[in-house]
Amino acid sequence: MKSEYFSFALRSIRRRRVRSWLTMIGIFIGIASVVSLIALGQGVRQAVIGQFDAMGKDKIIISPGSQLLSSFTSSSYFTDRELSIIQRTGGVKQAAGLIYMTSSVKHGNEVKYTTVTGLPTEKNDIDFFKTMQNIQIQQGRYLQPGDTNKANVGSMFANPKDFFQKPVRIGDKIEINGREFEVVGIMAPIGNPSDDTSIAIPLDEARSLFGRKDQLDMIIAQANDAEEVDSVASAIKRNLRKYRGLQEGKEDFSVDTSKQLMDSFNVILNAVQFVILGIAAISLIVGGIGIMNTMYTSVLERTKDIGIMKAVGAKNSDILLIFLMEAGLLGLAGGAIGLGLGVLLAKLVENVAVVAMKTTLLKPQFSLLLIIGSLLFSFFVGVISGLFPARQAAKMKAAESIQFRL
Amino acid sequence: MIGEIFRIVWNYIRKRRTRSLLTIIGILIGISAVVTLIALGQGLTNAVDYQFSKLGSNRITISPAGSTGMPMSKTTAQLTEKDADTVKKVSGVEFAMGVYVSSKPVSFGNEIKQIPIGGISVDSETLKYAGQTGLYEIEKGRNFKPGDKYKIVIGSKVATDAFSRRIKVGDMLTINNTQFQVIGIQKSGGTGIMDIIIRMPKDALRELDGKTDQVSMINAIVKEGADIVKTSDRIEEALRNERNEKKGEESFTVQTTRSLINSFLSIIAVIQGLLVGIAGISLLVGAVGIMNTMYTSVLERTRDIGVMKSIGAKNHDILLIFIIEAGLLGLIGGAIGVLFGAIASTLISAVASYYLKADILRISISPFLIFGPLLFSFVIGALSGLFPAVQASKMKPVDSLRYE
Numbered sequence: 001m002k003s004e005y006f007s008f009a010l011r012s013i014r015r016r017r018v019r020s021w022l023t024m025i026g027i028f029i030g031i032a033s034v035v036s037l038i039a040l041g042q043g044v045r046q047a048v049i050g051q052f053d054a055m056g057k058d059k060i061i062i063s064p065g066s067q068l069l070s071s072f073t074s075s076s077y078f079t080d081r082e083l084s085i086i087q088r089t090g091g092v093k094q095a096a097g098l099i100y101m102t103s104s105v106k107h108g109n110e111v112k113y114t115t116v117t118g119l120p121t122e123k124n125d126i127d128f129f130k131t132m133q134n135i136q137i138q139q140g141r142y143l144q145p146g147d148t149n150k151a152n153v154g155s156m157f158a159n160p161k162d163f164f165q166k167p168v169r170i171g172d173k174i175e176i177n178g179r180e181f182e183v184v185g186i187m188a189p190i191g192n193p194s195d196d197t198s199i200a201i202p203l204d205e206a207r208s209l210f211g212r213k214d215q216l217d218m219i220i221a222q223a224n225d226a227e228e229v230d231s232v233a234s235a236i237k238r239n240l241r242k243y244r245g246l247q248e249g250k251e252d253f254s255v256d257t258s259k260q261l262m263d264s265f266n267v268i269l270n271a272v273q274f275v276i277l278g279i280a281a282i283s284l285i286v287g288g289i290g291i292m293n294t295m296y297t298s299v300l301e302r303t304k305d306i307g308i309m310k311a312v313g314a315k316n317s318d319i320l321l322i323f324l325m326e327a328g329l330l331g332l333a334g335g336a337i338g339l340g341l342g343v344l345l346a347k348l349v350e351n352v353a354v355v356a357m358k359t360t361l362l363k364p365q366f367s368l369l370l371i372i373g374s375l376l377f378s379f380f381v382g383v384i385s386g387l388f389p390a391r392q393a394a395k396m397k398a399a400e401s402i403q404f405r406l
Numbered sequence: 407m408i409g410e411i412f413r414i415v416w417n418y419i420r421k422r423r424t425r426s427l428l429t430i431i432g433i434l435i436g437i438s439a440v441v442t443l444i445a446l447g448q449g450l451t452n453a454v455d456y457q458f459s460k461l462g463s464n465r466i467t468i469s470p471a472g473s474t475g476m477p478m479s480k481t482t483a484q485l486t487e488k489d490a491d492t493v494k495k496v497s498g499v500e501f502a503m504g505v506y507v508s509s510k511p512v513s514f515g516n517e518i519k520q521i522p523i524g525g526i527s528v529d530s531e532t533l534k535y536a537g538q539t540g541l542y543e544i545e546k547g548r549n550f551k552p553g554d555k556y557k558i559v560i561g562s563k564v565a566t567d568a569f570s571r572r573i574k575v576g577d578m579l580t581i582n583n584t585q586f587q588v589i590g591i592q593k594s595g596g597t598g599i600m601d602i603i604i605r606m607p608k609d610a611l612r613e614l615d616g617k618t619d620q621v622s623m624i625n626a627i628v629k630e631g632a633d634i635v636k637t638s639d640r641i642e643e644a645l646r647n648e649r650n651e652k653k654g655e656e657s658f659t660v661q662t663t664r665s666l667i668n669s670f671l672s673i674i675a676v677i678q679g680l681l682v683g684i685a686g687i688s689l690l691v692g693a694v695g696i697m698n699t700m701y702t703s704v705l706e707r708t709r710d711i712g713v714m715k716s717i718g719a720k721n722h723d724i725l726l727i728f729i730i731e732a733g734l735l736g737l738i739g740g741a742i743g744v745l746f747g748a749i750a751s752t753l754i755s756a757v758a759s760y761y762l763k764a765d766i767l768r769i770s771i772s773p774f775l776i777f778g779p780l781l782f783s784f785v786i787g788a789l790s791g792l793f794p795a796v797q798a799s800k801m802k803p804v805d806s807l808r809y810e
Binding site: 018019022023025026029030033037064076100101102103104110111112113114177210217244245246247250252275276279280282283285286287289290292293294296297 | 424425428429431432435436439443471472480481482483509516517518519520569570652655657681684685687688690691692694695697698699701702
């Protein structure tokens with residue numbers, strides 16, 4: 001009996017071929033855009049979570065600046081003494097700091113400005129940063145203890161024209177702020193141009209090169225126990241506050257755990273995704289209205305058939321089911337095509353992003369939930385849109401409808 | 407003739423009330439979304455433009471390369487007083503001054519805070535032009551006068567928020583072990599660095615820093631009537647020559663107020679374009695809905711078409727009837743959509759300004775924003791109706807009369 005409804009619905013869809021296609025196009029355009037947007041959003045989230053995961057849940061990031069002075073205090077910094085206060089705070093396993101400067105970099109005859117980071121080169125500090133920042137060296141080697149005038153450069157230095165016209169190779173000499181450095185390693189691509197055009201040199205050399213003795217722009221600490229990272233973070237905050245003689249709530253620095261940073265990133269990403277998906281979903285509503293329209297027409301055209309079916313014993317619920325099934329089927333078919341198109345679209349955007357923006361952050365993720373969810377969703381959009389027309393059909397009186405002429 | 411066509415079309419739209427209504431809703435939703443987003447984007451653009459125009463359109467800012475426009479970014483590129491003098495001599499420049507900003511530990515009571523300090527020359531010429539560049543206004547106390555040295559003017563937020571005790575005019579602050587007297591408090595500029603800075607005579611700041619003649623940025627005002635773009639090109643050339651640098655490898659950037667606005671507005675435009683594009687998808691879906699309705703309509707009226715043709719209607723008459731019907735569906739949807747969009751954007755801007763307590767959206771529904779979508783929706787409708795209408799116009803009267 002049920003399968004008979006199904007074949008009945010299918011036959012009706014196939015008979016009005018043009019109309020069915022147009023109705024499905026309405027749904028699949030919407031599903032395709034929603035699917036590709038979700039997949040891309042999911043991909044960005046995955047990439048960022050991956051970076052945080054590499055960092056580990058037990059890390060605490062201490063950076064200058066507060067609400068009051070927010071982003072304008074790029075000239076404030078920490079000192080070695082403050083680093084040792086952090087290192088001595090209870091529950092802290094280790095802590096290390098770095099500095100960064102925008103500096104002139106000369107290669108051959110070309111001069112450009114880019115970010116130069118000073119990284120500590122003691123053995124355990126190197127391991128600490130290497131694991132945390134997820135930095136891979138694609139050629140040559142990482143900075144090591146005792147290095148002088150050695151540098152690691154971002155992946156874009158190795159390609160001609162990405163940064164310098166002439167590619168930088170291992171062993172090349174580059175001039176940073178007037179001092180010569182030997183390139184000993186080229187980092188693997190991180191995925192965004194600002195990281196991939198940066199340079200890392202030993203902290204001590206960066207300090208003397210930039211006249212920033214004793215200064216640190218950021219300190220990263222690791223808690224003994226990931227479970228206690230929050231209490232360790234507040235202990236660090238308290239100690240630094242005391243050292244700087246500040247009142248609670250008036251700090252001119254901020255202390256965040258890696259989890260807090262990830263949470264705040266998630267909040268922003270959620271908001272952005274919510275707005276974009278909301279706007280994209282409008283087209284799904286319009287598509288649903290298209291199904292409703294088609295179903296009303298379909299009911300109208302088959303008024304006579306409905307009369308006959310009722311006369312030979314079909315119940316209201318049978319009629320309802322036939323039309324709901326037809327509507328659901330239109331939605332589902334549209335959704336399936338939309339899903340396929342959405343996957344293609346997301347892949348296309350990924351490739352365009354790599355070529356045009358040189359970022360590999362946009363890697364679409366197609367989870368099982370997304371695939372099944374979008375199919376289910378499109379089916380329900382169809383069924384809900386078909387509800388009113390189907391009820392109208394179910395309530396028709398047999399005697400009147402048999403006499404109906406279009 | 408056209409009047410008659412309209413009557414036929416209108417009757418039919420009314421006869422199939424449900425279908426017409428649903429088709430119109432399909433277009434209406436898309437148009438209102440697009441109109442709302444364009445109006446909001448336009449409103450944001452207007453607000454930004456307005457804010458920037460208050461800064462003055464005759465200003466040119468020269469900053470060290472890589473400093474991202476902030477006066478205290480950490481960069482090795484440096485500008486000096488000599489550069490400021492060079493800029494001053496460029497033709498078209500009315501006045502130029504080097505601004506020197508450096509962050510210092512400032513103590514008040516028992517507290518110590520890192521606060522950015524801006525050095526200002528306190529000769530009468532600079533003070534006069536500082537007023538014109540809209541650098542700052544004094545709310546309480548007085549501005550610098552020539553000869554001031556260990557005196558400071560503080561930003562409004564420095565006075566209220568930096569320390570637990572409020573700072574008043576006449577209070578003493580200790581900066582690098584030197585006592586400074588607060589002689590004035592600035593009026594709040596609303597946003598940004600102006601409110602969180604301490605200003606002191608440049609001589610005093612250099613004394614604290616022991617640095618040579620470095621400046622963080624150079625502010626220039628263009629003479630009235632001089633072309634700002636040409637002047638900024640001349641400044642770039644003069645500085646390049648003075649500093650002996652090749653084109654494309656400058657260690658400094660020259661920006662006009664306009665170029666600053668434009669780089670900001672282009673970001674808004676990209677975001678707006680993306681959102682309107684996504685919203686436009688729903689218009690596409692709505693158009694497909696019109697096409698569907700029209701195919702159904704042609705099918706249902708096969709017999710009518712046959713009758714009309716047999717009593718002398720020409721192909722293009724039939725074509726016109728169906729295209730007008732489709733266009734009208736689009737137009738009605740568009741008209742209601744524009745109305746909804748205008749209401750929605752006005753409502754959103756009212757809510758936004760209530761919650762953010764600032765006019766961040768200056769909504770103006772331009773005639774272009776009204777008639778553009780109306781025309782667009784009519785054209786979309788007519789285009790969607792094209793294929794069905796062509797099909798209808800090509801029907802043979804004999805066949806269509808027999809259609810059941």
